[in-house]
Amino acid sequence: MTSFNDFGLVEPITRALAEEKYVTPTPIQAQTVPLAMQGRDVIGIAQTGTGKTAAFALPILNHLYTKRLRPAQKACRVLVLSPTRELSGQISDSFRAYGRHLRPLDVALAIGGVPINRQVRSLARGVEVLVATPGRLLDLVNQRALRLDQVEVLVLDEADRMLDMGFIHDIKRVVAMLPKERQTLFFSATMPQEITRLADAMLRNPARVAVTPQASTAERVEQRVILTDKAAKPALLAELLKSEPVERVLVFTRTKHGADKVVRALEKAGLLAEAIHGNKSQNQRERVLAAFRDGKLRTLIATDIAARGIDVDGISHVFNYDLPNIPESYVHRIGRTARAGADGVAISFCDHEEGAFLRDIERLIRMSIPSTNRRTGGRPSPVPQEAEGRNGGRPHRGNQRGNGGGNGRGGNKGNRSHGGGGHQGRPSQHGHPGGRSQAPRQEATSGEPSGLGNVRFMQHTGAPR
Numbered sequence: 131m132t133s134f135n136d137f138g139l140v141e142p143i144t145r146a147l148a149e150e151k152y153v154t155p156t157p158i159q160a161q162t163v164p165l166a167m168q169g170r171d172v173i174g175i176a177q178t179g180t181g182k183t184a185a186f187a188l189p190i191l192n193h194l195y196t197k198r199l200r201p202a203q204k205a206c207r208v209l210v211l212s213p214t215r216e217l218s219g220q221i222s223d224s225f226r227a228y229g230r231h232l233r234p235l236d237v238a239l240a241i242g243g244v245p246i247n248r249q250v251r252s253l254a255r256g257v258e259v260l261v262a263t264p265g266r267l268l269d270l271v272n273q274r275a276l277r278l279d280q281v282e283v284l285v286l287d288e289a290d291r292m293l294d295m296g297f298i299h300d301i302k303r304v305v306a307m308l309p310k311e312r313q314t315l316f317f318s319a320t321m322p323q324e325i326t327r328l329a330d331a332m333l334r335n336p337a338r339v340a341v342t343p344q345a346s347t348a349e350r351v352e353q354r355v356i357l358t359d360k361a362a363k364p365a366l367l368a369e370l371l372k373s374e375p376v377e378r379v380l381v382f383t384r385t386k387h388g389a390d391k392v393v394r395a396l397e398k399a400g401l402l403a404e405a406i407h408g409n410k411s412q413n414q415r416e417r418v419l420a421a422f423r424d425g426k427l428r429t430l431i432a433t434d435i436a437a438r439g440i441d442v443d444g445i446s447h448v449f450n451y452d453l454p455n456i457p458e459s460y461v462h463r464i465g466r467t468a469r470a471g472a473d474g475v476a477i478s479f480c481d482h483e484e485g486a487f488l489r490d491i492e493r494l495i496r497m498s499i500p501s502t503n504r505r506t507g508g509r510p511s512p513v514p515q516e517a518e519g520r521n522g523g524r525p526h527r528g529n530q531r532g533n534g535g536g537n538g539r540g541g542n543k544g545n546r547s548h549g550g551g552g553h554q555g556r557p558s559q560h561g562h563p564g565g566r567s568q569a570p571r572q573e574a575t576s577g578e579p580s581g582l583g584n585v586r587f588m589q590h591t592g593a594p595r
């Protein structure tokens with residue numbers, strides 16, 4: 131699936147997607163949209179940031195357009211349950227954006243923490259789509275402001291987080307009020323047993339789709355981490371681009387704005403680079419990608435989403451200018467340089483605020499990544515060790531980092547549950563109140579103004595970074 135036009139979505143939706151500058155469906159979209167358009171129930175194992183909102187919103191909007199019905203009073207045709215107010219707001223914004231050429235399309239939001247009366251009024255005449263958190267939804271039902279017997283499609287988003295937040299009983303109560311004849315689309319980042327049982331009770335002959343990347347990609351790539359100060363990142367990148375044997379390099383930033391800043395910083399250092407991200411026009415994007423593919427452009431700066439459409443072999447280096455807050459994104463990113471069996475190098479910058487992200491990544495890939503410390507103000511560590519070089523990581527031993535390994539992915543979940551959706555680049559991902567230690571790691575090389583040539587890569591000892 132290479133284009134949104136291949137799905138057979140109605141024109142008002144493809145037009146909106148073109149306006150959103152969506153070109154290539156993400157993997158969860160490519161898998162989910164055709165199944166959901168056939169009316170199948172779907173279990174999607176995917177995190178926020180993978181494009182899963184459009185994966186369910188597009189087939190639903192298509193259904194609403196092709197089967198036009200006036201919603202009954204106080205009823206909704208589509209119910210989306212989401213665990214947080216923030217995520218609910220983002221989902222309703224997405225429905226409005228992708229459905230902007232569908233009329234009429236009433237999208238209502240029912241979340242706690244705001245007065246209920248406006249929500250009661252907005253539901254009075256009935257709506258096509260209601261996005262709700264479970265508690266407020268039940269309040270509205272109890273006040274007889276909402277009836278659930280007309281729901282044609284139910285979406286349960288972030289089911290595992292619902293479980294973590296104690297919503298499981300509310301969800302069961304809501305589901306019991308829905309018609310048995312309905313389509314259910316169920317999304318969760320992980321599938322613990324209790325979630326599997328919930329899905330079994332709610333879905334009929336569901337298709338399963340998953341976009342969790344295989345951690346094994348990581349084993350083919352030579353990985354290094356440089357602990358650095360945030361402010362030193364631009365100079366460090368310029369230095370490495372000059373000293374490393376870089377043929378073709380992809381540099382990842384967390385935000386679009388960050389990507390443009392890196393381009394400007396490299397320009398100042400006399401290095402040519404271009405950025406691609408959602409704000410660039412299609413023409414601009416194609417021109418830059420062609421130059422990158424032909425070898426005329428050596429350095430491309432991209433955000434995670436923008437990089438999804440890039441299919442270029444021969445990338446010798448991936449730089450993580452910012453570490454991703456979703457550990458799976460790290461595996462996706464570095465996988466860019468190990469295409470078709472080729473090996474590559476992945477160098478990640480880790481500033482003081484990114485220590486927790488690094489720990490989540492290492493837990494997922496079950497390796498510690500050799501690192502060097504270029505942060506200022508460090509003390510030497512007592513016993514420096516040489517890195518093992520390629521694949522120099524070693525498996526984690528049990529719980530040496532605290533927090534427990536679990537399925538190797540749990541750590542980020544706690545982080546996300548405060549961030550309102552866990553989108554890439556949201557500042558709220560930082561400074562998780564759970565008290566993760568952000569103390570810088572101290573090593574023998576700390577503070578040395580050396581280039582990579584005389585920097586020693588060391589295994590870390592499990593101390594907080």
Ligand code: AMP
Pocket residue numbers: 151152153154155156159177178179180181182183184435553
């Ligand atoms: P989500 O996982 O649904 O929260 O989506 C993450 C981000 O990716 C959102 O900002 C979307 O607007 C964006 N997005 C989703 N699908 C695509 C796509 N196919 N192409 C470009 N951006 C997308």
